[in-house]
Amino acid sequence: MSDVPWELILAIIGVLVPIAAFLWEFVVVGRKRLGYRVQMDTTPTRIGTNYAGAWQRLDREDGKRLTDPSFALLRVENVGSAPIDESDYASPEGEKVGLWARFPGRKVAGVVVTELSDSALEPYFVGADCGLGTHDVESETGTVGTVSLPKVKLNPRAHYKVLVVLERAGAGEFAEPDVVGTVSGGGDGKILRTKGQTGTPPTGTPRWAGALIAFLLMVGLAEPLIFELTEGEAVPLECAAGELTVVGSTAFESVLDEAVVTYENSCPEADIALQLGNSHDGLRDLNDRASAELLAFSDGEKGEQMPALVPRPMALLLFTVVINPKAGVHELSSPDLRRVFDGQVRNWQELGGRDLPVRIVDREADSGTRATFEERVLGRREPGENTGNCAAEPQGEVVRCRREGTSGLLDAVSKTPGAIGYSEVEAANDHQGVRPVLIDGQAATPDAVEEGVYPYWQTEYAYTYGVPASGSLPMSFMRYLTDQRGADIIRSHDKSPCQDLRNHVSCRPDQR
Structure with missing residues (x-):
């Protein structure tokens, strides 16, 4: 049994079963589905009727008061995965009515549309011949008040409500209201009761879904036991002893902080020190010292000036433009960003923001974050700084100040109204005083980078002086960052390990 690839078999089952269930539910039987909820169906009790006020004055059109009046609120919604068009309703062509809401034992005194998920639905309910109407049907079992509902085009999750x-x-208790009708393209096409109806338990999760969850749970619980029986102990970490100093980019600092602690906990004979500043200084320090006990991290490649340094791509690093929230700006186009950092925009009002002067907070010239911003967003070098005071009043030109390190820049932007800068994404998201800015309508995500629609990213490299020995501490620590444990640490800090990308060998996302 030990040669049976149980982990592969269980993994395939765990993938194929939910895919098959999804396709069955949402493609075969559930592509087009209408649902409804009875969100309210109530009549007042006779307790406190002396204070009922307007309720007692509810009249018919002929002026007579209603007998035991009641209210019902219906929500009709698209609960499928595809839009429902007017032609999907199973009623004759040219007929405006698509659904009927029925109220056994009651007559309809009036109906009104109370809520539309999208204003584009309004035309379906306007006009005498729109399909919205009321009538009472007499049958052997009594009167059934009926509301006809028009053929409304509904996108997935769209809805409307009628009161x-x-x-x-008649005498006795009211029967439960229901909505009848049929649409093509999903199972039997009947409109479904969804959660939230009054008087009956919600339909909730289908039984097959509960069975599927139980099955997958059993697979998940069985998998570790099978692995233990068939594979034995996990492959141990290849620890190395000695001392190592890590220098370079602060943009990767959160990952390195955690990775160093976890590595040293597993490998107590290793001593790793972090001395991070910026990418260029770290590379220069490694090149000047030519040390095998030094590891440098850099946002981007080193260039051609240091031929002895050997790079290894580690992760896709995402950056974002950040702004002080008081500026009132949430999104900037690439051309507008270039105008801002070129000093052509003096006040945020020029871009639809508030009446605040633009103040630019830069990183130091050797910063990899700044170099990436200049290369991928601006397409040119930034002008030099003109003051050390980020809050200074403009004197004929846009204020430009400089701060060292990611945290220093973020603090300056958060404390300075009208300030704008740039940062690694995780640090920006964790800082309460700044707002990330969408670039060309895109947030900083790995998918947006791989699709070629988000420009501000860089590859994070680890550099050594020459090729380290296979059993050395630098090689062991780099290997740790690229195995499953290190990759999980990288992911937990809003970064993408190179092996997660389509172009993972060089960690260069596909450019389209």
């Missing part, structure tokens, strides 16, 4: 005023038309 129905009713009165009693």
